[in-house]
Amino acid sequence: MESDEKNQNGRKKLGGSNYLNKSCWLIKNLNYAPYKRCQYCELKFRNCLFLQYQVVSLFLMLLFFSAFLLIEKRLSLLAITTVFTLVIVYGYFFNRSTKSIIKTDFFLKKTKNDLKDLADNLEKKVDEQTRYIKDKNIKLEKLLKVQSEFLDISSHQLRTPISVIKGTAAMLAAGDMDNLSEEKKKEFYRSVYDKGLKLEKIINGILRASEFDSIGFSLNDKSPEIAPEDVIDSAVEEARMEAEQRKIDLIWQKPATPLPKICGEKSILIEAIGNLLSNALKYTPSTIQIKEARNKREKKGVIKVEAKKEKDDILIKVSDNGIGIPKEEIGKLFAKFARAKNATEMYTDGSGLGLFIVKEIVNGHRGKVWLESVLGKGSTFYISLPIVNKK
Structure with missing residues (x-):
């Protein structure tokens, strides 16, 4: 026709x-x-x-x-x-x-x-092909840059725990552990365990970031309704032990009345809030000396989690009184492998993937994520997620 x-x-x-x-x-x-x-x-x-x-x-x-x-x-x-x-x-x-x-x-x-x-x-x-080639060239340059950054991070982040694990294994194989006290042995074993956890976290972060890069994440019609408080409860409980070890107060100010439900994948949202809490714990100096961190302070570290209904969204806030972020670096922190300079100076470990993963998860839930920070005084991260529409 x-x-x-x-x-x-x-x-x-x-x-x-x-x-x-x-x-x-x-x-x-x-x-x-x-x-x-x-x-x-x-x-x-x-x-x-x-x-x-x-x-x-x-x-x-x-x-x-x-x-x-x-x-x-x-x-x-x-x-x-x-x-x-x-x-x-x-x-x-x-x-x-x-x-x-x-x-x-x-x-x-x-x-x-x-x-x-x-x-x-x-x-x-010809113009279209030229633009196509230029776009591909730009993407290739970005890919090469990301690859270079990944190799730089991997060479340090992966090499350090592997070296510790190999060294301890070599001592065990040579029988050198037999001459050490039980306390010293436990210290070595604990170090191997911690480095194994660190390796697992880095690898999981890389796999998750690659997954979001290749196929992305977005809600579907079958995504269940969940209570925001349940998500935050789980994320806070997972971070509680580390907060106690670092002598940092982790406060979850739960709303007096139940919040409206949101639509999403609970485990993935727990991961997003967990990443924010993990960052807050890392970059809030403790009153005790932490092996991985380079500084401590007299003032007690405090991390506060809040949630409330704001118009048609649920607003989740994670704030700390940590080292803060330089103003000129705030805009780039949600990019892959991005880390603030003062964060690297304080805490050498870190893949720079945590906030990138948070952004991808929140965007996939049709939400928004942003931050406010004052250098030397602390940071506040916000996650806004849409309430379930009952119409």
């Missing part, structure tokens, strides 16, 4: 069988082309070559007919017949020549237009 309409529209163009020259007075009034040549013509009626021929022919015929009536005796019938015959023959060849001229002119114009269209399309395609 569509192809028939396209063909019909094509025939209405200049040169098509149904083409009507609206510039021509005759065709406009007749609403059809009286001659085949008309389908190639764009001239106005007064400029029509065939019309001019007809006018001249009519004039000649009238002239000779008048002459025949006026001077019948002097002008033979043969002469009149000859003139009429010549006019008809001339008209036949004139008709063919004008048709050929008009048709040739049409095809010249058509060829010129086709060449112009071809040149324009070729230029357009």
Whole structure:
């Protein structure tokens, strides 16, 4: 059906069988082309070559007919017949020549237009291909940059725990552990266990980031309704032990009344809030010396989690009184492998994937994530998630 309409529209163009020259007075009034040549013509009626021929022919015929009536005796019938015959023959060849001229002119114009269209399309395609290559080049440069950053991080983050595990295993194999006290042995075993956990966390982070990069994450129609308090309860409980070990107060200010439900994947949202809590614990100096961290302080560290309904969203807030983030680095922290300079100085371990994963999870839940921070005073991270629409 569509192809028939396209063909019909094509025939209405200049040169098509149904083409009507609206510039021509005759065709406009007749609403059809009286001659085949008309389908190639764009001239106005007064400029029509065939019309001019007809006018001249009519004039000649009238002239000779008048002459025949006026001077019948002097002008033979043969002469009149000859003139009429010549006019008809001339008209036949004139008709063919004008048709050929008009048709040739049409095809010249058509060829010129086709060449112009071809040149324009070729230029357009060249521009499109150039833009495509530039885009691919930019993406490739970004990919190479990410790969370089990943290798830099991996060379340090993965090498350190592997070295500890290998060293301890070598001591066990050589029997060096036999000469150590039970307390010292436990310290080595604990170190191996901690480094194993760190390796697991880094690898899981890399796999999760790769998953979001390749297939992304988004809610579907079957995603269940969940209570925000349940998500936060689980995330806080998972972080509770580490907070106690670091002597940091972890406060979850649970709302007095139940919050409206949100739609989402509970385990993934727990991971997102857990990443925020993990960062808060890392970059809030403790009153005791932590092996991985480079500083401690007298003021007690406090991490506070809050949640409330705000318009059509649930707003979750994770705040701390840690080292804060330099203003110029806030905008880039949700990028892959991004870490603030002061964070690296305080805590050498870290893949820079945690906040990237948080952003991907929250975006997949049709929410928003952002932060506010004052250097030296602490940071506050916000997650906004839409409430389930009951309509």
